[in-house]
Amino acid sequence: MSDINIKREAISQSYKPFHHKHKHFDREILVEGMSMRTKEESVLRYMSQFGAVDTLSIYSSKRSQTALLTLTDAEHARQISIRDHWIDNKRVNARLYILALASGGCLTVNIDGIPPSIPAEGVAEALKCFGRVIHASIKHNSNIGRASKGFGVFCFDCPDSAKDAAKEGELMLEGQKAKVSYMGRTRNTFGADSRVGGVKFLTRIKVAINWNISCGLCGVWNINKHLDIGMSSSRNIERMSKWSRRLQRVQTYSGVAFGGFALQHTLPALLASVGQLELSEQVVMIERAVYHSPYVEVVWVIGSISVHVIAGILRRVVLKKTAKENNTQHTLTTQQKAGWMLTPLLTTHYLIHRSIPSLDTPPIRSLSPSELSYPHFVGYAVQALTPRAVISATALTALSTLTVYHSLAGLWRGKKNARTALRCSVVNGVSVLAALVNMGRAYSSVSYLEPRYEAVYGYLGL
Numbered sequence: 021m022s023d024i025n026i027k028r029e030a031i032s033q034s035y036k037p038f039h040h041k042h043k044h045f046d047r048e049i050l051v052e053g054m055s056m057r058t059k060e061e062s063v064l065r066y067m068s069q070f071g072a073v074d075t076l077s078i079y080s081s082k083r084s085q086t087a088l089l090t091l092t093d094a095e096h097a098r099q100i101s102i103r104d105h106w107i108d109n110k111r112v113n114a115r116l117y118i119l120a121l122a123s124g125g126c127l128t129v130n131i132d133g134i135p136p137s138i139p140a141e142g143v144a145e146a147l148k149c150f151g152r153v154i155h156a157s158i159k160h161n162s163n164i165g166r167a168s169k170g171f172g173v174f175c176f177d178c179p180d181s182a183k184d185a186a187k188e189g190e191l192m193l194e195g196q197k198a199k200v201s202y203m204g205r206t207r208n209t210f211g212a213d214s215r216v217g218g219v220k221f222l223t224r225i226k227v228a229i230n231w232n233i234s235c236g237l238c239g240v241w242n243i244n245k246h247l248d249i250g251m252s253s254s255r256n257i258e259r260m261s262k263w264s265r266r267l268q269r270v271q272t273y274s275g276v277a278f279g280g281f282a283l284q285h286t287l288p289a290l291l292a293s294v295g296q297l298e299l300s301e302q303v304v305m306i307e308r309a310v311y312h313s314p315y316v317e318v319v320w321v322i323g324s325i326s327v328h329v330i331a332g333i334l335r336r337v338v339l340k341k342t343a344k345e346n347n348t349q350h351t352l353t354t355q356q357k358a359g360w361m362l363t364p365l366l367t368t369h370y371l372i373h374r375s376i377p378s379l380d381t382p383p384i385r386s387l388s389p390s391e392l393s394y395p396h397f398v399g400y401a402v403q404a405l406t407p408r409a410v411i412s413a414t415a416l417t418a419l420s421t422l423t424v425y426h427s428l429a430g431l432w433r434g435k436k437n438a439r440t441a442l443r444c445s446v447v448n449g450v451s452v453l454a455a456l457v458n459m460g461r462a463y464s465s466v467s468y469l470e471p472r473y474e475a476v477y478g479y480l481g482l
Contacts, residue, residue, distance in 0.1 A: 046094040047074075048117035049101065051087040055110045056080070063087050066107050071096025088117065102144040102156040106166065115155050119175060127154075127178070129185050132171040133198040134158060140172060143198075146191060147174060151181025173203070260342045267335035270327065272430070277324035279427050281311060286420060286448065288394055292455035297395045297462055300455075304394040312389070329363060332356075355429035355438070358422045365419040368480070373397075376479045384475050391469060399463035400473045401482075402456050408482045413456050421449035 051063070060078055067073055072092040079086045091097045101116045134143060140156040147153050158172035176182045185191070186202030284307055291300040311317050336350075343350035352360070377387040401412040428441035 046116070046118075047091045047097045049089050049091065049097050049114055050117045051089070051105070051107075052084070052113045053110070054085040054087060054112050055108050056083070056085060058085060058108045058110070062108055063089070066105070067091075067100065070100050098154055099141075102141050102153055104140045104156075104158055104160070111160055111166075113157065115157070119155055127182050128173055128175045128203040129182050130171065130173055130201045130203055131191060131198050132201075133193075133196065134168065134170050134172060135194045135196055136168045136170065138193055140174075143172065143191075143193065144174060146193060147176075147185060150176070150185040150188070152177045260338050264335055264338045264342065267331045267338065270331040271335065274324045274328040274331065275427065275430060277320065278328060281321050281324070282423055282427065286424075289420065289452050289455045292395060292458055293451040294454075295458055297458065301393055301395055305389060308389045325366065332359060355426055358426040358429070362419070362422050362426060365415060365422070368415065369419055371480065372476060372482075376476050383471050384479075385472065387472060387476070391472075395459045395462065396464075396466070396469070397473060398456065399459035400470065401477060402460040403463040404460075408477060409460070411482060413453065416456065417449050417452045420452045421445045424448045 049067075051067075054063070060076060063078070064073055064076060067089060070091075074090040074092050076087060076089045079088070091100075097116060100114050101119075103114070105112050105114045131143060140158045143158070144153040144156040153174055154177050155175035156172065157174075159169040161167045161169055176185070182202060185200050189200055191198045191200050288300040288304045288307075291297075291303060311321055339350045373392075377384060377392050380386050398412075398416070402409040422445070425441050425445035428444055429438050432438070432441055
């Protein structure tokens with residue numbers, strides 16, 4: 021152990037030990053996620069059981085340590101890479117250094133349904149019929165000792181081997197069928213705090229890697245791949261992630277504030293759906309007395325929804341920039357798409373039911389709350405099967421349905437809860453349609469109000 025070259029270096033959180041020049045990719049192992057209490061002796065004692073260690077470098081950050089070690093034999097390094105490891109009772113990720121530099125998505129398969137009793141090297145042995153495995157890792161539950169989660173990733177030395185394994189689709193392990201799927205080629209990034217004139221920038225480079233590793237009786241293994249490696253500033257990414265979380269909190273709080281208004285605003289429609297039009301009108305009058313009060317409407321209604329939308333726009337900008345730094349693509353969730361679809365619907369609804377009726381221009385002349393009867397005003401638009409009725413009914417139903425889904429899916433996380441939110445929104449949409457039918461049937465003509473109603477709808481060309 022005295023002949024081993026040992027180095028220890030404290031690094032910043034954004035720095036990774038990928039910037040040094042390496043000549044022995046086939047013999048270098050990167051060990052990530054080590055405990056801060058782990059010493060060099062523990063790493064050497066553990067890794068020496070697989071083969072002689074030539075050099076060892078320890079990099080310490082604020083929360084964890086990373087080790088970069090070079091073995092004297094390439095096969096010993098591969099044996100380390102295809103196993104799961106615990107050092108000082110902590111799960112660590114040990115893999116060939118070349119796999120840390122560039123993503124091996126084109127070489128990798130995902131296997132689901134692995135029996136808990138089979139270790140990573142056991143699965144790698146079962147995959148020998150497809151090709152040589154250079155990295156194997158089974159996911160474990162850190163909260164329950166070393167319990168396996170039953171799935172993992174396995175990297176071959178050749179893309180054809182990975183494709184053949186995925187084409188087979190299944191792998192027999194202790195009499196059980198495990199599902200094999202191809203992960204395809206993905207991009208990976210490694211941290212680099214690049215500066216030109218003191219300004220960080222994102223650049224893309226092509227790295228040609230020629231990797232020759234002795235494979236014993238199998239001859240020589242050659243990999244000559246052009247791998248896309250995005251160099252990005254992890255400090256920028258971390259900063260943008262913090263801003264994304266802050267904006268998400270702003271969206272949540274403002275959404276809850278506006279949700280209180282939206283909840284009481286949907287109550288009249290639910291009452292109208294069961295034929296209680298008079299009670300629906302009474303509820304609307306009580307609600308208007310509350311949210312039409314000075315400052316209440318500006319702060320509670322307009323303020324909360326404006327903050328919610330602005331925070332959403334800013335967060336989307338931040339997420340797109342973060343995705344660009346990571347060389348990935350940011351996609352909207354269904355809940356987020358529903359929110360963006362709500363923006364024009366809410367704007368139009370506010371114009372028709374609040375802003376335009378308050379205009380003092382003739383013939384509207386500032387419709388009072390009593391004159392702007394909710395069932396009567398909406399019933400005027402849907403009383404007959406006209407283009408206006410179709411547009412109004414579609415817009416109101418979509419507005420109510422999307423509002424319920426966007427709100428519930430935002431509060432309830434997870435696929436099951438999202439499906440529940442979808443069911444609730446559909447039920448609400450059906451209720452709104454029933455309410456519109458009841459209001460259209462119950463509409464009775466009022467001569468002095470109809471020209472004013474017509475002017476409100478005609479203001480937007482409806």
